Amino acid sequence: MPTTPVTDLPPGAADLLRTAREVADDLATDAIARDQAGKPAIDETARLRDAGLLAALTPPGPGRGMQWHTACAAIREIATADGSIGEMLARHYVLTWSSHFYGPSGTPDAGEADSAHAQWLWTGAVRPVGAATDPGAPDLTLTPAPGGYELNGRRWVDTATTVADQLVVDAVSTTTGDILVVCVPRGLPGITGEPAHDRLGQRVADAGTIVLDRVTVAPQQVIGHRPHDVESTTPRAALADPALRLALCHVGLGVIEGALAEARDLSRNSRTTRLPATDPDLLLAYGDLASHAQTAVALVDRATNAMARALHPGPHADLEEPTAFHVATAETVTAHAMLHITAGVLELADAPGLDRFWRNARVLTADHATARSLRTIGHHYLNGAA
Numbered sequence: 001m002p003t004t005p006v007t008d009l010p011p012g013a014a015d016l017l018r019t020a021r022e023v024a025d026d027l028a029t030d031a032i033a034r035d036q037a038g039k040p041a042i043d044e045t046a047r048l049r050d051a052g053l054l055a056a057l058t059p060p061g062p063g064r065g066m067q068w069h070t071a072c073a074a075i076r077e078i079a080t081a082d083g084s085i086g087e088m089l090a091r092h093y094v095l096t097w098s099s100h101f102y103g104p105s106g107t108p109d110a111g112e113a114d115s116a117h118a119q120w121l122w123t124g125a126v127r128p129v130g131a132a133t134d135p136g137a138p139d140l141t142l143t144p145a146p147g148g149y150e151l152n153g154r155r156w157v158d159t160a161t162t163v164a165d166q167l168v169v170d171a172v173s174t175t176t177g178d179i180l181v182v183c184v185p186r187g188l189p190g191i192t193g194e195p196a197h198d199r200l201g202q203r204v205a206d207a208g209t210i211v212l213d214r215v216t217v218a219p220q221q222v223i224g225h226r227p228h229d230v231e232s233t234t235p236r237a238a239l240a241d242p243a244l245r246l247a248l249c250h251v252g253l254g255v256i257e258g259a260l261a262e263a264r265d266l267s268r269n270s271r272t273t274r275l276p277a278t279d280p281d282l283l284l285a286y287g288d289l290a291s292h293a294q295t296a297v298a299l300v301d302r303a304t305n306a307m308a309r310a311l312h313p314g315p316h317a318d319l320e321e322p323t324a325f326h327v328a329t330a331e332t333v334t335a336h337a338m339l340h341i342t343a344g345v346l347e348l349a350d351a352p353g354l355d356r357f358w359r360n361a362r363v364l365t366a367d368h369a370t371a372r373s374l375r376t377i378g379h380h381y382l383n384g385a386a
Contacts, residue, residue, distance in 0.1 A: 013070040016056050020074040023051045028081040032353035035084075038203035040162045040195060044085050045121055053078075054119040057093040059100060064116040068308040072250045079254020080261070083360035084204035086254050088121075088159040090247035094240075095122040095168045100311075101240040102126075102181045102224035111183065115166070123160035124168030126181055126226060128241040129233045140171035142180055142217065149173075149222070151182065151190075151215040161193040161208035169210075170226045179226040182217050190215040201359030230386075239310055242327040246307055249300045249327075252334045252364055256293050256341050259357035263345035266354075275348070285348055289341045296330070296337040303330040325380050332373045335365040 026047060034044070048054050057074065058065040066074070071093050079086025099109035115122070140153035155169050164186045170179050184191070195208035227233040264286070267277050275282040303326035310323045342358035379385040 013066065013073075016053075016066065016070060017073055017077065019051050020053065020077040023047055023053065024077050024081040027078065027085060031082050032356065034082070034204050035353065035356045038197070038199070041085065041088060041160065041204050041206045042163055044082070044088075044204060045160070045163045048085070048089065049119045049121070052119070053089065054092065054121055055116045057089060058096045058112050058116050061112055061116075064113065068311055069304060072247060072304055075247060076250040076254045076257075079251045080258040081254075082204060083251060083255045083258070083357070083364065084159075084202045084206075086251040087202060087205050087248065087364070088123075090251050091124075091159050091244070092122045094244045094247050095124050095126075095166075097240075097243065097311075098126070098168050098181060098183060099223050101237050101243075102226060104224060105236070111166075118165070120165035121160055121163060122166045122168060123157050123164035123186070124166075124183075125155050125157050126168060126170045126240065129227050129237060130230050138172040140169055140212065141174050142171045142182070143174045145216070147216070148219050149182075149217040151184070151212050151217050153212055155210050155212070156208070157210055158202075158207045159205045161195050161206050161210060163206055167191065167210060168223070169212075179228060181223040181226050182221050183223055184215060184217055184221055188215055199363065201356070201361070201363035235310075239307070239323070242324045243307060243311075245331050246300070246303055246327045248364065249296075249303070249330050249334045252338045252361070253293075253297060253300055255357055255360050255364065256296065256334075256338055259342050259345050259354070260289060260293060262351075262354060262357075263349040266349040266351050282348065285344065289344050292337040292340055296334045299326075299330040299333050303327045322380065325377065328373050328377050331368065332370055332377065335368045335370065338365055 027044070045054075053074065055064070056066050057071050060067050075086055075090045075093065078089055096112060096115060099111065103109065114120070138153070140151065140155055142149040142151055144150075151171060153171065157167075166183055167186050168181065168183045170181045172179055190213040192211045192213075193208055194211060195206060199207065227237055230238075267275075267282065267286075303323070306321055306323040306326045309321065338361040339358075342361040346354060346358060376385075
């Protein structure tokens with residue numbers, strides 16, 4: 001099911017989107033079998049790498065990388081076939097931006113060029129600014145050591161526990177209390193993964209816990225500081241968490257579109273024990289689901305435009321544009337649409353594997369506190385709160 005029209009993309013991006021569609025078609029052929037197996041995404045990572053998607057989905061630079069709109073379109077396309085791989089690609093792309101969010105302003109990051117050249121897959125977990133942290137017992141610590149630091153602790157990551165090439169995490173300095181963001185090769189001595197088994201959904205995402213035992217971190221592997229609180233956050237660091245949540249909204253749209261397309265094909269071909277394709281109640285149900293989907297698409301597209309302007313500000317940029325507000329609204333509506341639509345298609349069509357969309361939606365929305373988000377959105381709308 002097409003997502004973003006090729007004509008709406010910047011020059012040079014059409015080839016990438018066509019490639020993403022080809023990979024999505026390939027992933028769709030065995031999506032049910034791979035979901036049932038729930039094995040680490042070794043073969044899937046190879047498919048992404050062979051297609052050049054890991055290299056392409058890095059920040060734009062001389063002769064490399066992709067702009068925000070293009071990358072999100074590719075992520076969404078992959079997610080229509082497999083939400084797990086869509087999430088893996090979304091987190092990979094946002095994590096490759098880490099030096100832009102947390103590093104010194106204007107400092108080029110050679111790691112991005114290396115990543116594009118070597119087609120690294122990135123994983124990790126950087127906690128949002130202001131996340132609750134117990135300074136007496138942080139989950140990851142950095143201790144000064146000869147030639148750099150020693151990294152210790154455990155951190156849950158949502159994707160690529162066993163197949164990633166680079167790991168990005170934040171850790172607390174044991175001497176200064178600063179929160180530092182570091183990027184280390186996944187294959188360093190002392191780094192092991194404990195994959196999660198028997199997940200409800202997103203089974204191919206390769207989620208699990210990364211264990212770090214006396215891992216050596218060189219000074220150049222320290223990307224920068226993660227602020228302790230919102231008041232001390234730079235505008236660039238403030239974009240890190242909304243950027244990730246927005247990329248995951250595109251994964252959600254892919255799941256929605258994949259579920260609707262699969263159910264629609266079943267209904268059109270009468271391969272269902274439910275209602276015939278001309279039944280008024282069936283038409284009403286599909287109209288409801290399609291309307292929810294289009295509402296989510298509109299809000300995610302608006303948030304994507306705002307994020308693109310924030311990441312690539314032009315000479316007439318609106319510095320007061322509430323990018324985080326747009327993202328929060330899109331995230332809340334998309335989460336509701338995912339759950340409503342993926343549950344709805346199960347009532348309309350009867351086919352093995354269709355439940356995987358609902359299970360993926362449940363996992364993708366598990367950490368989204370709808371009531372809290374709505375209160376935050378309402379506070380901004382009513383009182384102009386940041």
